[in-house]
Amino acid sequence: MLEKVTNKNNLDLELYRTWFNASTYFLENVTKHVESHGMTVDNFRILELLYSEKETYTLQKISEKLHIPSGSITYVVNRLVKQGYVQKKPCPTDGRASHVVLTTSGEKIIHDIVPEHVKFISSKLGHMDDEEKYTLIKLLGRIGMDSGKN
Numbered sequence: 457m458l459e460k461v462t463n464k465n466n467l468d469l470e471l472y473r474t475w476f477n478a479s480t481y482f483l484e485n486v487t488k489h490v491e492s493h494g495m496t497v498d499n500f501r502i503l504e505l506l507y508s509e510k511e512t513y514t515l516q517k518i519s520e521k522l523h524i525p526s527g528s529i530t531y532v533v534n535r536l537v538k539q540g541y542v543q544k545k546p547c548p549t550d551g552r553a554s555h556v557v558l559t560t561s562g563e564k565i566i567h568d569i570v571p572e573h574v575k576f577i578s579s580k581l582g583h584m585d586d587e588e589k590y591t592l593i594k595l596l597g598r599i600g601m602d603s604g605k606n
Contacts, residue, residue, distance in 0.1 A: 482580060489576050493569050498524055498532045500573075503541060503566040506558045514553045515544075541565065 490500045501522050506513065513521070519529040533556055536542040541562030547553035558566070581589065 485580060486577070489573065495569075496532075498522075498528075499536055499539075499541075500566075500569070502532065502536060502556070503558065503562055504570060504573075506542065506556065507563060507566040507570065512555050512557070514547060514550075514555055516553065518556060536562070 487497050490497050502518060515529050515533060519526045524532060537544060540559055542556050543559055544554040544556055547555055
């Protein structure tokens, strides 16, 4: 249990340290798990987004939703195209934009990986009950960490 911190700034600093350490540990483990499938985290995140949300995304929309810099998104997606996991199709309403869509190969690989990945994530979060998870989602959303609000 944390000792009571009397100074608000010290409490904020303690929260920052705890959050930083926890997120670093969690992300390092997730990265290793994704890389064990021969994939980078950005590649996985893009494929998972296209697979899970079943929406049409432009490069710009993927960049904004996943916080991948616009200067990197084209490179990352082009690698996925070369691997045969996605295709870029011209946007019918905007000649400057391309839609990114899963290929059959991309859908198969992400379909095979996602259930195992979800199990892995759950194993790391299994010590929290559902109420704690909802509370954490709500709290992170209050400080702008809610990716669903992009």
